[in-house]
Amino acid sequence: MNDPSLEALSRAATEENAACPVTLVVSGTLVTGHIVAQDAFEADTTHMVETAMEQTDDTNEAVQAMRRMISTMLDEVAEPDGTFVHVSVQEVMTGAESIDLGGSVFRFRADEVQGYTIGTVETHEGEQ
Numbered sequence: 001m002n003d004p005s006l007e008a009l010s011r012a013a014t015e016e017n018a019a020c021p022v023t024l025v026v027s028g029t030l031v032t033g034h035i036v037a038q039d040a041f042e043a044d045t046t047h048m049v050e051t052a053m054e055q056t057d058d059t060n061e062a063v064q065a066m067r068r069m070i071s072t073m074l075d076e077v078a079e080p081d082g083t084f085v086h087v088s089v090q091e092v093m094t095g096a097e098s099i100d101l102g103g104s105v106f107r108f109r110a111d112e113v114q115g116y117t118i119g120t121v122e123t124h125e126g127e128q
Contacts, residue, residue, distance in 0.1 A: 032120040
């Protein structure tokens with residue numbers, strides 16, 4: 001999609017360390033949450049790796065490899081260029097099912113976003 005206004009929201013979130021409520025359509029899936037700064041994605045990813053390390057011992061090769069890979073990736077990330085949108089995801093809706101993710105930060109390729117709206121949507125089980 002590479003929508004200039006979506007890129008501007010993403011850039012503003014990073015530059016001003018702000019968040020904007022948004023609902024995206026990504027590969028036919030409805031994603032609702034907040035566009036956040038790139039730093040929020042990096043902090044969330046680092047936290048997830050640290051949590052995995054706490055849940056295993058320091059000799060776990062898979063976790064160590066993941067930590068090295070994430071560290072290298074974060075070191076090489078350039079300034080935001082509109083390629084990615086970082087979203088603190090509250091819910092993912094696929095068909096009739098809703099999955100509550102409670103704010104995990106996802107990184108979406110901006111050109112894979114098929115549509116968006118400002119604001120979040122809520123689902124209510126059992127209501128029609």
